[in-house]
Amino acid sequence: MAWFEAKAEKPKIPPAKALWAICPKCKSHFEKSVWKGANCICPKCNYHGRLSARERIAQIADDGTFSEVFRVVSYSDHLEFHDATGPYKEKVEATIAKTGETESVVMGVCEIGGHAAMLGVMDFSFMGGSLGTGTGERIARACEQAIAERRPLVLFSASGGARMHEGILSLMQMAKTSAAIARLKEAGLPYISVLTDPTTGGVSASYAMLGDINITEPRALIGFAGRRVIENTIHQKLPLDFQSAEYLEKHGFIDRIVERGNLKKFIAKMLNYWGF
Amino acid sequence: MAKKKTAMDCVKLARDPKRPHLKDFIRLICSDFEELHGDRLVNDDRALIGGFATIDGVKALVLGHNKGETVEENMEANFGMANPDGYRKAMRLAKLAEKFHLPVVTFVDTPGAYPGREAEERGQAEAIAKSLEFFSRLATPVVVVVTGEGGSGGALAIAVGDRVLMMENAVYSVISPEGCAGILWRDGKKAPEAAEALKITAHDLKGLGAVDEIIKEPAGGAQKNHELAAANVKKAVLKALASLKEVPADELLEKRYAKLRALGNFY
Numbered sequence: 045m046a047w048f049e050a051k052a053e054k055p056k057i058p059p060a061k062a063l064w065a066i067c068p069k070c071k072s073h074f075e076k077s078v079w080k081g082a083n084c085i086c087p088k089c090n091y092h093g094r095l096s097a098r099e100r101i102a103q104i105a106d107d108g109t110f111s112e113v114f115r116v117v118s119y120s121d122h123l124e125f126h127d128a129t130g131p132y133k134e135k136v137e138a139t140i141a142k143t144g145e146t147e148s149v150v151m152g153v154c155e156i157g158g159h160a161a162m163l164g165v166m167d168f169s170f171m172g173g174s175l176g177t178g179t180g181e182r183i184a185r186a187c188e189q190a191i192a193e194r195r196p197l198v199l200f201s202a203s204g205g206a207r208m209h210e211g212i213l214s215l216m217q218m219a220k221t222s223a224a225i226a227r228l229k230e231a232g233l234p235y236i237s238v239l240t241d242p243t244t245g246g247v248s249a250s251y252a253m254l255g256d257i258n259i260t261e262p263r264a265l266i267g268f269a270g271r272r273v274i275e276n277t278i279h280q281k282l283p284l285d286f287q288s289a290e291y292l293e294k295h296g297f298i299d300r301i302v303e304r305g306n307l308k309k310f311i312a313k314m315l316n317y318w319g320f
Numbered sequence: 321m322a323k324k325k326t327a328m329d330c331v332k333l334a335r336d337p338k339r340p341h342l343k344d345f346i347r348l349i350c351s352d353f354e355e356l357h358g359d360r361l362v363n364d365d366r367a368l369i370g371g372f373a374t375i376d377g378v379k380a381l382v383l384g385h386n387k388g389e390t391v392e393e394n395m396e397a398n399f400g401m402a403n404p405d406g407y408r409k410a411m412r413l414a415k416l417a418e419k420f421h422l423p424v425v426t427f428v429d430t431p432g433a434y435p436g437r438e439a440e441e442r443g444q445a446e447a448i449a450k451s452l453e454f455f456s457r458l459a460t461p462v463v464v465v466v467t468g469e470g471g472s473g474g475a476l477a478i479a480v481g482d483r484v485l486m487m488e489n490a491v492y493s494v495i496s497p498e499g500c501a502g503i504l505w506r507d508g509k510k511a512p513e514a515a516e517a518l519k520i521t522a523h524d525l526k527g528l529g530a531v532d533e534i535i536k537e538p539a540g541g542a543q544k545n546h547e548l549a550a551a552n553v554k555k556a557v558l559k560a561l562a563s564l565k566e567v568p569a570d571e572l573l574e575k576r577y578a579k580l581r582a583l584g585n586f587y
Contacts, residue, residue, distance in 0.1 A: 120586045122528070123519050127504035177584030184581060206472075206494045208504065211518050212530045213584035215494040218473060219480045220580045222449060223456035227577070230457070246494070248445035249433075249473045254453055268445040268473075269435030277435050287440060295441050 067091055069263055083304055092261035092304050094241060096143075097150040097167035100200055104308050105154035105163060112152040113189065114182045119147065122177075125209040132209035136171060145170050147178040148203065151186050156198065157312025159320055162190040165200040168242070173203035175247050176210045180217025183251060187224035196234040196320045197225075198311055201252040205245020218250035225254050234318050236311055239266050239289075239298070257299040257314065261307070264289040266298070327515035330522075331497060333489035334468045338543040340550060342369070342384040342427050345467065348550035349557070350375050353382065359408035362442065367398040367434065368406030368478070370413045375425070376558055381417035383410050383478055384427030387468075400469075401434035404447035407477050411454050414462075423461040423561055426478045431496065433474030448477045455480035456580065459573060461564035463557055466490045466522075466531070467542075482576050483560040484530070486522040487553070488537040492530070493520040529583060533560075 065079030066072070070089035074082075083103075084093035095103070101110050118140075125132035140146055148170040154163050164186055166173045183199070190197045206214040228235055237255025239248065241264035249268055252258075260266060267287035275282055285291045292298045302310045333339065346353050355371035358364040370383035387400035410426075417424050433444055455462060455478070462481030470479065470492025479492075486492065495503075497515035502508045525531040535556045542549035564572065 117587050120584065122586070123517065125517055127514075127517065128506065128510065129504070177586065181585050181587065208495050208500050208518070210584070211494055212492060212520065212525055212528055215472060215476055216530055216580070216583040218449075219452050219456065219476060220583055222452035223480070223577055223580045226453045226457045246473055249448040249477075250452055251449070253443075253446040253449040266445075267440055268433065268448070269440065274435045274437060274440070278437060280437070282437060286437070295443070297443050297446055 068093070085304060089263065091263040092241060094168050094202060096169060097145065097165040100165045101150065101152070101154075101163065103304070104156060104165075104198070104200075104311070105152075106156065106158065110152045110154040110163065112150065114151050114185050115146055117147065117181050117185070118178045120177045120210060120213075122213065123209070123211045125211070127209075136209075139171055143167065143170050147182060148173050148176065149179045149182050151182045153189075153193075153195065156315070157308060159312055159315040160195050161315070162186050162193075162195045162197045164197070166202045166247075168202040171207060173201075173247070174205065174207035175203060175214055175217050175250075176207040177213050177217060179207075180214075180220050183221045184224040187228040190233055191228055191231045194233065196236065196315055197228055198236045198238070199251065200238045200240055201243040201247050202240045203243055203245070203247035203252075205247055215246065218246050221251040222254060225251050229256065234315065234320060236314060238307070239264060241265050244268065244270065253297070258297065259300045259302050259310070260289040260292070260298050261304055262289060262301055266292050326512065327491070327518070327521050328497065328512040330489050330491050330520070331511075331515055333541045333543070334491045336541065336543045339468055340542050340546040341389065341429060341468070342386045343389065344546050345384075345427055345550055345553060346373065346382060348547060349554045350382065356413060357409075359405045359412060361405065361408060363403070363405035365403050365406030365409060366396050367400050367430070368402040368410055370410060372422070375554065375561075378558065378561055379422055380561070381413055381422055381424045382427070383413060383424065385430040385475075385478075387429060398434055400430040401432060402430065402474060403434050403436070403439045404442045404444050407447040407451045410478055411451055414455070414458055418458055418460040421460060423463065423564065424458070424481075425463045425557055425561070426465065426481065428464060428466045428470050428475045428479050428492075429468035430471045430474050431469055432471035433477070448473045451477040452480055456576065457573060459569040461561065461567070461572060462576075463560045463564070465535070465553060465557060466492050467553070471496065480576075480580070482564050482572060482579070483532050485533045485535055485553075485556050485560065486525060486531040487535045487542060487549070488522055489541050490522060491515075491520040492525055493518050
């Protein structure tokens with residue numbers, strides 16, 4: 045091989061980011077094993093990093109109790125959407141192959157500290173946790189099954205908002221999920237919403253903000269519009285902690301910021317207070 | 321033969337400053353209108369206004385995004401981009417309509433909910449979410465008319481109802497074509513492509529089931545003839561109100577839920 049061909053070869057040594065975890069909030073570097081060992085919580089700044097849906101379920105559901113539902117409900121390419129980088133269908137199929145999930149929320153029945161519940165967990169690595177028709181359908185079905193079985197609903201959100209690739213019907217999932225949650229609440233059942241990093245756009249502006257209680261983890265990003273959009277609109281720099289969990293709690297939109305290690309206990313305790 | 325109208329042509333028509341806006345529709349459709357102000361919490365949002373009105377003898381609550389006509393009004397009304405206070409006022413007024421068994425008619429015409437610092441601090445996300453939940457359970461008929469720009473969550477917040485009507489050249493979308501092009505095309509100038517791909521015209525939305533009925537506009541667009549445009553809207557609104565008048569409240573809510581439930585259920 046000539047020297048100029050060798051240049052184009054991919055390096056055999058993995059790039060630095062494969063070995064290091066960088067805290068997205070304080071930019072501190074850690075060995076990946078340290079980051080994972082700390083449950084993806086930054087040892088420096090206490091930012092609670094993102095977990096996959098499966099990791100979260102393992103931490104919240106009692107061992108061996110989680111039974112997944114609605115897995116067959118998946119994305120829909122009714123618009124045959126195509127952007128500059130190719131067809132939506134190819135992107136979402138690649139995501140399915142990579143993550144092993146078939147939608148951005150994993151739903152199932154389980155027990156949490158001995159309390160029967162319907163548990164949903166969004167996975168940010170699935171199309172940015174975007175709210176597609178399949179996501180909305182799973183949540184609506186979860187509410188209906190929760191009503192039928194008298195189960196409380198616990199829903200972990202992590203999302204950039206509605207899924208543009210599914211057009212107006214993705215927007216309509218905001219209305220559909222909110223309507224289903226309204227009925228769940230009217231049936232006297234609890235809904236605990238856990239807004240994890242990040243919960244923004246159409247997801248924060250629908251089911252994520254509708255919990256009987258809204259809880260979150262330290263330093264999570266929660267908001268409606270993006271920071272850059274706001275700064276460009278108002279021509280002002282926003283404070284550093286703008287749209288942080290702590291900022292939202294201060295402004296009255298979050299009931300409690302709960303450390304990851306205490307979440308399960310906290311949820312079970314609330315369900316216990318409420319007699320479920 | 322005229323060239324086929326593109327999605328971006330509709331975007332331009334929907335945003336045309338000469339297009340009839342909320343105050344034109346109120347003036348041309350209602351025989352009287354009494355505005356009521358404030359969310360009873362912090363503010364009176366001028367971007368979303370409402371009050372009791374009479375439409376051809378039918379009493380109703382009319383709510384809508386207000387873009388304003390003059391530059392001063394545009395500024396005061398924030399170009400129809402509501403703050404949380406606007407959505408909370410809408411809920412307060414709609415609750416009054418329910419209490420007195422009057423229907424609600426909403427007019428949707430907004431680029432989107434306002435992306436501002438105070439909007440976030442006062443809970444823009446929570447206000448929209450609450451509004452979606454609230455209108456899904458409001459026990460009185462709700463007729464929605466998308467008259468111009470149906471801009472994402474800020475539009476949807478007052479667009480959950482029993483009948484969704486949409487003017488022929490209005491658009492309604494999960495994101496603005498420019499916003500979508502900026503993210504998925506990495507180039508805001510690709511807005512026409514994004515507009516096409518997103519399927520945001522009245523015809524596309526009717527095909528997807530997001531809209532029940534399309535209201536014809538005068539040739540060339542509603543801006544050419546406000547009176548005729550408003551007359552068509554009035555006729556469609558009255559027809560929708562008449563069809564909902566005798567429906568008992570619990571049946572109304574079941575049907576409204578079934579309608580939302582059917583959106584994007586492919587299983």
